[in-house]
Amino acid sequence: MEVESSKPSSTVFEPGLCKPVPTSATSTISNKSVYSETTPTPSQEKQSVEEEGDVTELVELKGTKEWVRRQLVEHEATLLARQQDGADNSTQEEVNTNILHLQSQLHEQSTKLSVQELVLERLQCGDALSKFLFDSPDLGGTEEEPSDKEKEKISEMVKKQNELVFELGKYHKDIQDLQENLDRVKKESFEQQVRNRELMTQVQQRKEGQQQRSQDDSSDRVKMFESHLEQAMSKISSLQHIFQALMIGSQVHWAEDPDMEQLMISLGTPPDI
Amino acid sequence: MAAEEESKMSEVLPREILKPFNKMPVRNAATVLLVGSYGTGKKQLAKSMVDVCTDTGLKLQVRTTTSLPLPEENTDTRPRIDYIAFIIDLTNRLSFSTVQSAVQCVDVEYFLGKACFVVTNVKGTSDHCVEMEEVSRLADMYNTMYICGGIKEGDPDERTTLANRLLQLVEVSAGRKKVSPLLVDLTCRQLSFQEEQTEFYTV
Numbered sequence: 001m002e003v004e005s006s007k008p009s010s011t012v013f014e015p016g017l018c019k020p021v022p023t024s025a026t027s028t029i030s031n032k033s034v035y036s037e038t039t040p041t042p043s044q045e046k047q048s049v050e051e052e053g054d055v056t057e058l059v060e061l062k063g064t065k066e067w068v069r070r071q072l073v074e075h076e077a078t079l080l081a082r083q084q085d086g087a088d089n090s091t092q093e094e095v096n097t098n099i100l101h102l103q104s105q106l107h108e109q110s111t112k113l114s115v116q117e118l119v120l121e122r123l124q125c126g127d128a129l130s131k132f133l134f135d136s137p138d139l140g141g142t143e144e145e146p147s148d149k150e151k152e153k154i155s156e157m158v159k160k161q162n163e164l165v166f167e168l169g170k171y172h173k174d175i176q177d178l179q180e181n182l183d184r185v186k187k188e189s190f191e192q193q194v195r196n197r198e199l200m201t202q203v204q205q206r207k208e209g210q211q212q213r214s215q216d217d218s219s220d221r222v223k224m225f226e227s228h229l230e231q232a233m234s235k236i237s238s239l240q241h242i243f244q245a246l247m248i249g250s251q252v253h254w255a256e257d258p259d260m261e262q263l264m265i266s267l268g269t270p271p272d273i
Numbered sequence: 274m275a276a277e278e279e280s281k282m283s284e285v286l287p288r289e290i291l292k293p294f295n296k297m298p299v300r301n302a303a304t305v306l307l308v309g310s311y312g313t314g315k316k317q318l319a320k321s322m323v324d325v326c327t328d329t330g331l332k333l334q335v336r337t338t339t340s341l342p343l344p345e346e347n348t349d350t351r352p353r354i355d356y357i358a359f360i361i362d363l364t365n366r367l368s369f370s371t372v373q374s375a376v377q378c379v380d381v382e383y384f385l386g387k388a389c390f391v392v393t394n395v396k397g398t399s400d401h402c403v404e405m406e407e408v409s410r411l412a413d414m415y416n417t418m419y420i421c422g423g424i425k426e427g428d429p430d431e432r433t434t435l436a437n438r439l440l441q442l443v444e445v446s447a448g449r450k451k452v453s454p455l456l457v458d459l460t461c462r463q464l465s466f467q468e469e470q471t472e473f474y475t476v
Contacts, residue, residue, distance in 0.1 A: 064300060070448045071298050078294055078382065103459045110456050117451075 309360030314424030386454030
Protein backbone atom coordinates (compact mmCIF):
# COMPACT_ATOMS: atom_id res chain seq x y z
CA MET A 1 0.00 0.00 0.00
CA GLU A 2 1.29 3.44 -0.87
CA VAL A 3 0.89 6.57 1.15
CA GLU A 4 0.72 9.90 -0.65
CA SER A 5 1.55 13.01 1.31
CA SER A 6 -0.65 16.05 0.83
CA LYS A 7 0.79 19.27 -0.57
CA PRO A 8 1.12 21.71 2.35
CA SER A 9 0.01 24.98 0.78
CA SER A 10 -2.73 23.96 -1.64
CA THR A 11 -6.37 24.42 -0.88
CA VAL A 12 -7.41 21.52 -3.08
CA PHE A 13 -5.49 18.28 -2.78
CA GLU A 14 -5.78 14.82 -4.20
CA PRO A 15 -7.24 12.37 -1.76
CA GLY A 16 -4.58 9.80 -0.97
CA LEU A 17 -4.75 6.43 0.61
CA CYS A 18 -4.69 5.88 4.31
CA LYS A 19 -1.75 4.77 6.43
CA PRO A 20 -0.67 1.20 5.82
CA VAL A 21 -2.35 -1.47 7.92
CA PRO A 22 -0.13 -3.46 10.33
CA THR A 23 2.40 -5.53 8.46
CA SER A 24 1.23 -8.84 9.96
CA ALA A 25 -2.08 -8.51 8.13
CA THR A 26 -0.40 -7.72 4.82
CA SER A 27 1.91 -10.70 5.16
CA THR A 28 -0.97 -13.13 5.74
CA ILE A 29 -2.83 -11.73 2.77
CA SER A 30 0.16 -12.15 0.53
CA ASN A 31 1.16 -15.57 1.81
CA LYS A 32 -1.99 -17.60 2.04
CA SER A 33 -5.63 -17.54 1.12
CA VAL A 34 -8.11 -16.42 3.75
CA TYR A 35 -10.60 -19.05 2.80
CA SER A 36 -8.59 -21.89 4.30
CA GLU A 37 -11.64 -23.66 5.79
CA THR A 38 -12.15 -25.94 2.82
CA THR A 39 -8.55 -27.30 2.85
CA PRO A 40 -8.39 -30.18 5.35
CA THR A 41 -5.43 -30.04 7.83
CA PRO A 42 -4.30 -32.71 10.24
CA SER A 43 -4.68 -30.67 13.49
CA GLN A 44 -8.18 -29.18 13.84
CA GLU A 45 -7.34 -26.91 16.81
CA LYS A 46 -4.50 -25.27 14.96
CA GLN A 47 -6.83 -24.75 12.04
CA SER A 48 -9.54 -23.14 14.19
CA VAL A 49 -7.03 -20.77 15.81
CA GLU A 50 -5.68 -19.80 12.44
CA GLU A 51 -9.23 -19.36 11.17
CA GLU A 52 -10.08 -17.08 14.08
CA GLY A 53 -6.96 -15.03 13.45
CA ASP A 54 -7.85 -14.76 9.78
CA VAL A 55 -11.40 -13.80 10.60
CA THR A 56 -10.34 -10.98 12.93
CA GLU A 57 -7.89 -9.69 10.37
CA LEU A 58 -10.52 -9.91 7.70
CA VAL A 59 -12.94 -7.95 9.88
CA GLU A 60 -10.25 -5.34 10.52
CA LEU A 61 -9.51 -5.06 6.83
CA LYS A 62 -13.19 -4.72 6.06
CA GLY A 63 -13.39 -1.95 8.64
CA THR A 64 -10.41 -0.23 7.09
CA LYS A 65 -11.99 -0.50 3.66
CA GLU A 66 -15.20 1.06 4.94
CA TRP A 67 -13.24 3.82 6.64
CA VAL A 68 -11.30 4.59 3.46
CA ARG A 69 -14.53 4.65 1.48
CA ARG A 70 -16.10 7.09 3.92
CA GLN A 71 -13.02 9.35 3.84
CA LEU A 72 -13.12 9.28 0.05
CA VAL A 73 -16.80 10.24 0.00
CA GLU A 74 -16.14 13.10 2.41
CA HIS A 75 -13.20 14.44 0.43
CA GLU A 76 -15.05 14.17 -2.86
CA ALA A 77 -18.03 16.01 -1.39
CA THR A 78 -15.75 18.78 -0.12
CA LEU A 79 -14.11 19.04 -3.54
CA LEU A 80 -17.50 19.29 -5.22
CA ALA A 81 -18.63 21.94 -2.76
CA ARG A 82 -15.52 24.03 -3.33
CA GLN A 83 -15.87 23.82 -7.08
CA GLN A 84 -19.41 25.20 -6.98
CA ASP A 85 -19.64 28.98 -7.14
CA GLY A 86 -21.59 30.50 -4.31
CA ALA A 87 -24.57 32.38 -5.76
CA ASP A 88 -24.10 35.77 -4.12
CA ASN A 89 -27.29 37.20 -5.52
CA SER A 90 -29.63 34.91 -3.63
CA THR A 91 -31.28 36.23 -0.50
CA GLN A 92 -30.93 34.76 2.96
CA GLU A 93 -34.37 33.16 2.70
CA GLU A 94 -33.51 31.44 -0.56
CA VAL A 95 -30.31 30.12 0.97
CA ASN A 96 -32.22 28.85 4.00
CA THR A 97 -34.82 27.05 1.89
CA ASN A 98 -32.02 25.53 -0.19
CA ILE A 99 -30.30 24.31 2.93
CA LEU A 100 -33.53 22.82 4.30
CA HIS A 101 -34.22 21.07 1.03
CA LEU A 102 -30.70 19.62 0.85
CA GLN A 103 -30.82 18.52 4.46
CA SER A 104 -34.11 16.68 3.96
CA GLN A 105 -32.62 14.99 0.89
CA LEU A 106 -29.57 13.94 2.91
CA HIS A 107 -31.81 12.59 5.64
CA GLU A 108 -33.88 10.61 3.15
CA GLN A 109 -30.90 9.12 1.36
CA SER A 110 -29.11 8.16 4.59
CA THR A 111 -32.18 6.41 5.97
CA LYS A 112 -32.68 4.60 2.67
CA LEU A 113 -29.06 3.47 2.65
CA SER A 114 -29.09 2.28 6.26
CA VAL A 115 -32.37 0.41 5.73
CA GLN A 116 -30.92 -1.27 2.64
CA GLU A 117 -27.78 -2.25 4.54
CA LEU A 118 -29.84 -3.67 7.39
CA VAL A 119 -32.01 -5.66 5.03
CA LEU A 120 -28.91 -6.99 3.26
CA GLU A 121 -27.32 -8.00 6.55
CA ARG A 122 -30.51 -9.70 7.64
CA LEU A 123 -30.73 -11.64 4.40
CA GLN A 124 -27.11 -12.73 4.65
CA CYS A 125 -27.49 -13.81 8.26
CA GLY A 126 -30.70 -15.67 7.48
CA ASP A 127 -29.10 -17.39 4.54
CA ALA A 128 -26.07 -18.50 6.54
CA LEU A 129 -28.30 -19.65 9.41
CA SER A 130 -30.59 -21.70 7.21
CA LYS A 131 -27.60 -23.29 5.50
CA PHE A 132 -26.12 -24.17 8.88
CA LEU A 133 -29.37 -25.56 10.29
CA PHE A 134 -30.93 -27.32 7.38
CA ASP A 135 -28.27 -28.26 4.83
CA SER A 136 -26.44 -31.55 5.33
CA PRO A 137 -22.77 -31.17 6.22
CA ASP A 138 -20.24 -31.96 3.48
CA LEU A 139 -17.78 -33.67 5.83
CA GLY A 140 -18.17 -37.16 7.38
CA GLY A 141 -20.68 -38.41 10.01
CA THR A 142 -18.27 -37.97 12.95
CA GLU A 143 -19.11 -34.35 13.17
CA GLU A 144 -22.87 -34.82 13.60
CA GLU A 145 -22.97 -34.83 17.41
CA PRO A 146 -21.23 -31.50 18.07
CA SER A 147 -23.19 -29.91 15.22
CA ASP A 148 -26.47 -31.04 16.89
CA LYS A 149 -25.47 -29.23 20.09
CA GLU A 150 -24.51 -26.22 18.09
CA LYS A 151 -27.78 -26.46 16.22
CA GLU A 152 -29.68 -26.48 19.50
CA LYS A 153 -27.76 -23.45 20.69
CA ILE A 154 -28.42 -21.62 17.51
CA SER A 155 -32.12 -22.49 17.46
CA GLU A 156 -32.37 -21.19 21.04
CA MET A 157 -30.69 -18.00 19.97
CA VAL A 158 -33.06 -17.66 17.05
CA LYS A 159 -36.04 -18.10 19.36
CA LYS A 160 -34.66 -15.48 21.71
CA GLN A 161 -34.08 -13.16 18.79
CA ASN A 162 -37.68 -13.61 17.70
CA GLU A 163 -38.93 -12.71 21.17
CA LEU A 164 -36.70 -9.67 21.32
CA VAL A 165 -37.81 -8.50 17.90
CA PHE A 166 -41.43 -8.88 18.96
CA GLU A 167 -40.80 -6.80 22.08
CA LEU A 168 -38.95 -4.24 20.01
CA GLY A 169 -41.94 -3.99 17.68
CA LYS A 170 -44.21 -3.35 20.64
CA TYR A 171 -41.91 -0.66 22.03
CA HIS A 172 -41.73 0.95 18.62
CA LYS A 173 -45.49 1.13 18.44
CA ASP A 174 -45.70 2.62 21.94
CA ILE A 175 -43.04 5.15 21.10
CA GLN A 176 -44.86 6.08 17.93
CA ASP A 177 -48.10 6.64 19.84
CA LEU A 178 -46.30 8.68 22.47
CA GLN A 179 -44.56 10.72 19.79
CA GLU A 180 -47.88 11.50 18.10
CA ASN A 181 -49.31 12.49 21.45
CA LEU A 182 -46.34 14.70 22.17
CA ASP A 183 -46.58 16.42 18.82
CA ARG A 184 -50.28 17.02 19.31
CA VAL A 185 -49.75 18.43 22.80
CA LYS A 186 -46.92 20.68 21.61
CA LYS A 187 -49.08 22.06 18.85
CA GLU A 188 -51.96 22.64 21.24
CA SER A 189 -49.77 24.40 23.78
CA PHE A 190 -48.32 26.58 21.05
CA GLU A 191 -51.82 27.52 19.87
CA GLN A 192 -52.82 28.23 23.47
CA GLN A 193 -49.85 30.51 23.92
CA VAL A 194 -50.70 32.41 20.76
CA ARG A 195 -54.30 32.80 21.93
CA ASN A 196 -53.10 33.93 25.34
CA ARG A 197 -50.93 36.55 23.73
CA GLU A 198 -53.88 37.85 21.72
CA LEU A 199 -56.08 38.00 24.81
CA MET A 200 -53.36 39.77 26.77
CA THR A 201 -53.01 42.42 24.08
CA GLN A 202 -56.80 42.89 24.12
CA VAL A 203 -56.79 43.23 27.89
CA GLN A 204 -53.94 45.71 27.65
CA GLN A 205 -55.82 47.79 25.12
CA ARG A 206 -58.97 47.85 27.22
CA LYS A 207 -57.04 48.84 30.29
CA GLU A 208 -55.41 51.71 28.47
CA GLY A 209 -58.78 52.88 27.18
CA GLN A 210 -60.23 52.74 30.63
CA GLN A 211 -57.35 54.68 32.13
CA GLN A 212 -57.70 57.32 29.45
CA ARG A 213 -61.39 57.72 30.13
CA SER A 214 -60.93 57.96 33.89
CA GLN A 215 -58.23 60.60 33.42
CA ASP A 216 -60.55 62.71 31.28
CA ASP A 217 -63.38 62.33 33.78
CA SER A 218 -61.18 63.15 36.71
CA SER A 219 -59.73 66.22 35.04
CA ASP A 220 -63.29 67.52 34.46
CA ARG A 221 -64.29 66.74 38.04
CA VAL A 222 -61.14 68.30 39.39
CA LYS A 223 -61.83 71.47 37.49
CA MET A 224 -65.39 71.55 38.83
CA PHE A 225 -64.20 71.05 42.41
CA GLU A 226 -61.53 73.67 42.03
CA SER A 227 -64.05 76.23 40.81
CA HIS A 228 -66.39 75.35 43.71
CA LEU A 229 -63.50 75.80 46.12
CA GLU A 230 -62.62 79.17 44.68
CA GLN A 231 -66.19 80.34 45.01
CA ALA A 232 -66.37 79.11 48.60
CA MET A 233 -63.10 80.87 49.45
CA SER A 234 -64.26 84.13 47.97
CA LYS A 235 -67.58 83.83 49.89
CA ILE A 236 -65.69 83.21 53.13
CA SER A 237 -63.40 86.19 52.61
CA SER A 238 -66.35 88.46 51.76
CA LEU A 239 -68.19 87.25 54.91
CA GLN A 240 -65.02 87.96 56.95
CA HIS A 241 -64.91 91.52 55.62
CA ILE A 242 -68.64 91.99 56.34
CA PHE A 243 -68.20 90.85 59.96
CA GLN A 244 -65.20 93.14 60.36
CA ALA A 245 -67.20 96.06 59.02
CA LEU A 246 -70.11 95.21 61.38
CA MET A 247 -67.80 95.15 64.37
CA ILE A 248 -66.19 98.48 63.43
CA GLY A 249 -69.54 100.04 62.57
CA SER A 250 -71.11 98.95 65.88
CA GLN A 251 -68.51 101.21 67.64
CA VAL A 252 -67.66 98.44 70.10
CA HIS A 253 -64.26 98.81 71.77
CA TRP A 254 -63.02 95.48 70.40
CA ALA A 255 -59.39 96.21 71.39
CA GLU A 256 -60.19 96.19 75.09
CA ASP A 257 -61.62 92.67 75.08
CA PRO A 258 -58.94 90.05 74.26
CA ASP A 259 -61.54 87.70 72.74
CA MET A 260 -62.89 90.42 70.46
CA GLU A 261 -59.36 91.39 69.53
CA GLN A 262 -58.53 87.82 68.59
CA LEU A 263 -61.72 87.53 66.54
CA MET A 264 -60.95 90.77 64.67
CA ILE A 265 -57.43 89.58 63.83
CA SER A 266 -58.66 86.19 62.66
CA LEU A 267 -61.28 87.87 60.49
CA GLY A 268 -58.46 89.86 58.90
CA THR A 269 -56.32 86.85 57.90
CA PRO A 270 -57.35 85.39 54.54
CA PRO A 271 -58.71 81.80 54.61
CA ASP A 272 -55.99 79.23 54.17
CA ILE A 273 -56.60 75.52 53.41
CA MET B 274 -19.38 48.88 7.86
CA ALA B 275 -18.09 46.79 4.97
CA ALA B 276 -14.66 48.44 5.24
CA GLU B 277 -14.50 47.65 8.95
CA GLU B 278 -15.39 44.03 8.29
CA GLU B 279 -12.73 43.79 5.61
CA SER B 280 -10.10 45.20 7.91
CA LYS B 281 -11.08 42.72 10.63
CA MET B 282 -10.89 39.83 8.20
CA SER B 283 -7.50 40.89 6.90
CA GLU B 284 -6.04 40.55 10.42
CA VAL B 285 -6.26 36.75 10.11
CA LEU B 286 -3.92 35.51 7.41
CA PRO B 287 -5.17 32.71 5.15
CA ARG B 288 -2.38 30.36 6.20
CA GLU B 289 -3.38 30.77 9.86
CA ILE B 290 -6.95 29.55 9.36
CA LEU B 291 -7.45 26.04 10.66
CA LYS B 292 -8.66 23.78 7.87
CA PRO B 293 -9.96 20.22 8.22
CA PHE B 294 -8.68 18.80 4.94
CA ASN B 295 -5.10 20.08 4.93
CA LYS B 296 -3.66 16.84 6.28
CA MET B 297 -4.16 13.11 5.91
CA PRO B 298 -6.54 11.24 8.19
CA VAL B 299 -5.16 8.43 10.31
CA ARG B 300 -6.86 5.07 10.81
CA ASN B 301 -8.02 4.34 14.36
CA ALA B 302 -6.79 7.70 15.59
CA ALA B 303 -8.47 11.02 16.18
CA THR B 304 -7.35 14.44 17.39
CA VAL B 305 -9.53 16.86 19.31
CA LEU B 306 -8.70 20.50 19.87
CA LEU B 307 -10.11 22.16 23.00
CA VAL B 308 -10.17 25.94 22.73
CA GLY B 309 -10.82 27.97 25.86
CA SER B 310 -9.24 30.60 28.07
CA TYR B 311 -7.42 29.83 31.31
CA GLY B 312 -9.52 28.34 34.07
CA THR B 313 -12.21 26.74 31.93
CA GLY B 314 -11.10 23.19 32.78
CA LYS B 315 -9.63 22.03 29.47
CA LYS B 316 -7.03 19.74 31.04
CA GLN B 317 -9.59 18.01 33.25
CA LEU B 318 -11.91 17.47 30.33
CA ALA B 319 -9.01 16.17 28.24
CA LYS B 320 -8.06 13.69 30.94
CA SER B 321 -11.66 12.42 31.26
CA MET B 322 -11.90 11.98 27.50
CA VAL B 323 -8.68 9.99 27.38
CA ASP B 324 -9.82 7.84 30.33
CA VAL B 325 -13.14 7.10 28.65
CA CYS B 326 -11.43 6.36 25.37
CA THR B 327 -9.04 3.64 26.57
CA ASP B 328 -11.64 0.89 26.12
CA THR B 329 -12.83 1.81 22.67
CA GLY B 330 -9.64 1.01 20.75
CA LEU B 331 -9.36 4.55 19.40
CA LYS B 332 -6.07 6.39 19.76
CA LEU B 333 -7.27 9.77 20.94
CA GLN B 334 -5.03 12.80 21.06
CA VAL B 335 -6.41 15.84 22.85
CA ARG B 336 -4.76 19.19 22.22
CA THR B 337 -5.61 22.31 24.18
CA THR B 338 -5.08 25.94 23.36
CA THR B 339 -6.06 29.26 24.87
CA SER B 340 -6.36 31.10 21.57
CA LEU B 341 -6.29 30.72 17.82
CA PRO B 342 -4.47 30.85 15.39
CA LEU B 343 -2.20 28.00 16.43
CA PRO B 344 1.57 28.63 16.48
CA GLU B 345 3.35 27.98 13.21
CA GLU B 346 6.28 26.06 14.73
CA ASN B 347 4.29 22.86 15.20
CA THR B 348 2.38 22.98 11.94
CA ASP B 349 4.34 20.13 10.36
CA THR B 350 4.27 17.76 13.32
CA ARG B 351 0.68 18.49 14.31
CA PRO B 352 -1.80 15.87 13.10
CA ARG B 353 -5.08 16.63 11.42
CA ILE B 354 -7.59 18.16 13.81
CA ASP B 355 -10.75 16.07 13.50
CA TYR B 356 -12.91 17.98 15.97
CA ILE B 357 -12.85 21.35 17.72
CA ALA B 358 -14.63 22.04 21.00
CA PHE B 359 -14.90 25.69 22.08
CA ILE B 360 -15.33 25.94 25.83
CA ILE B 361 -17.36 28.82 27.25
CA ASP B 362 -17.64 29.36 31.00
CA LEU B 363 -20.74 31.41 31.79
CA THR B 364 -19.07 32.89 34.88
CA ASN B 365 -16.02 34.06 32.89
CA ARG B 366 -16.49 36.88 30.40
CA LEU B 367 -12.97 36.40 29.01
CA SER B 368 -13.78 32.82 27.95
CA PHE B 369 -16.63 34.08 25.79
CA SER B 370 -14.57 36.80 24.14
CA THR B 371 -11.73 34.29 23.55
CA VAL B 372 -14.13 31.96 21.76
CA GLN B 373 -15.59 34.84 19.75
CA SER B 374 -12.16 35.75 18.42
CA ALA B 375 -11.13 32.09 17.98
CA VAL B 376 -14.06 31.13 15.74
CA GLN B 377 -12.85 33.62 13.16
CA CYS B 378 -9.64 31.63 12.72
CA VAL B 379 -11.44 28.39 11.90
CA ASP B 380 -12.44 27.34 8.40
CA VAL B 381 -16.17 27.18 7.72
CA GLU B 382 -15.95 23.47 6.91
CA TYR B 383 -15.43 22.72 10.59
CA PHE B 384 -18.89 24.11 11.34
CA LEU B 385 -20.55 21.33 9.33
CA GLY B 386 -20.54 18.89 12.22
CA LYS B 387 -16.87 18.94 13.21
CA ALA B 388 -17.12 21.56 15.94
CA CYS B 389 -19.29 22.41 18.89
CA PHE B 390 -19.51 24.83 21.80
CA VAL B 391 -19.27 23.42 25.31
CA VAL B 392 -21.00 25.62 27.89
CA THR B 393 -20.08 25.12 31.56
CA ASN B 394 -21.35 26.55 34.86
CA VAL B 395 -24.85 26.74 33.48
CA LYS B 396 -26.58 26.13 36.81
CA GLY B 397 -26.78 28.94 39.33
CA THR B 398 -27.56 32.07 37.35
CA SER B 399 -26.41 34.47 40.07
CA ASP B 400 -22.73 34.20 39.05
CA HIS B 401 -23.27 34.51 35.33
CA CYS B 402 -21.39 37.21 33.41
CA VAL B 403 -22.40 35.81 30.04
CA GLU B 404 -26.06 35.47 29.12
CA MET B 405 -27.21 32.18 27.68
CA GLU B 406 -28.86 34.17 24.89
CA GLU B 407 -25.47 35.44 23.74
CA VAL B 408 -24.17 31.89 23.54
CA SER B 409 -27.20 30.65 21.62
CA ARG B 410 -26.90 33.64 19.28
CA LEU B 411 -23.27 32.77 18.60
CA ALA B 412 -24.20 29.13 18.02
CA ASP B 413 -27.00 30.14 15.63
CA MET B 414 -24.67 32.46 13.77
CA TYR B 415 -22.24 29.60 13.12
CA ASN B 416 -25.05 27.02 12.75
CA THR B 417 -23.33 24.79 15.29
CA MET B 418 -24.70 22.99 18.29
CA TYR B 419 -23.78 23.69 21.86
CA ILE B 420 -23.64 21.22 24.72
CA CYS B 421 -24.18 22.22 28.33
CA GLY B 422 -22.16 20.33 30.90
CA GLY B 423 -20.02 20.53 34.00
CA ILE B 424 -16.26 20.21 34.09
CA LYS B 425 -15.01 21.64 37.35
CA GLU B 426 -18.11 21.86 39.49
CA GLY B 427 -20.41 19.05 40.61
CA ASP B 428 -19.87 15.30 40.28
CA PRO B 429 -17.04 13.75 38.35
CA ASP B 430 -19.88 11.78 36.70
CA GLU B 431 -20.97 14.98 34.94
CA ARG B 432 -17.51 15.38 33.52
CA THR B 433 -17.50 11.75 32.37
CA THR B 434 -20.91 12.20 30.73
CA LEU B 435 -19.69 15.28 28.90
CA ALA B 436 -16.52 13.46 27.86
CA ASN B 437 -18.64 10.57 26.55
CA ARG B 438 -20.82 12.88 24.49
CA LEU B 439 -17.83 14.66 23.01
CA LEU B 440 -16.18 11.34 22.28
CA GLN B 441 -19.20 10.12 20.31
CA LEU B 442 -19.08 13.28 18.20
CA VAL B 443 -15.32 12.89 17.71
CA GLU B 444 -15.74 9.28 16.58
CA VAL B 445 -18.32 10.37 14.02
CA SER B 446 -16.10 13.10 12.62
CA ALA B 447 -13.08 10.73 12.49
CA GLY B 448 -15.12 8.39 10.31
CA ARG B 449 -15.35 5.51 12.76
CA LYS B 450 -19.14 5.35 12.69
CA LYS B 451 -21.30 4.71 9.66
CA VAL B 452 -22.88 8.14 10.00
CA SER B 453 -21.40 11.28 8.45
CA PRO B 454 -20.88 14.41 10.60
CA LEU B 455 -23.27 16.39 8.39
CA LEU B 456 -26.07 13.97 9.21
CA VAL B 457 -25.49 14.35 12.94
CA ASP B 458 -25.42 18.13 12.56
CA LEU B 459 -28.68 18.03 10.60
CA THR B 460 -30.54 15.84 13.06
CA CYS B 461 -29.64 17.85 16.15
CA ARG B 462 -31.85 20.71 15.08
CA GLN B 463 -35.54 20.57 14.11
CA LEU B 464 -35.51 23.40 11.66
CA SER B 465 -39.20 23.48 10.75
CA PHE B 466 -40.54 23.80 14.26
CA GLN B 467 -37.76 26.18 15.24
CA GLU B 468 -38.94 28.63 12.61
CA GLU B 469 -42.42 28.63 14.14
CA GLN B 470 -40.91 29.24 17.55
CA THR B 471 -38.93 32.27 16.43
CA GLU B 472 -42.13 33.76 15.02
CA PHE B 473 -43.80 33.25 18.36
CA TYR B 474 -41.03 34.98 20.30
CA THR B 475 -41.11 38.11 18.18
CA VAL B 476 -44.86 38.74 18.74
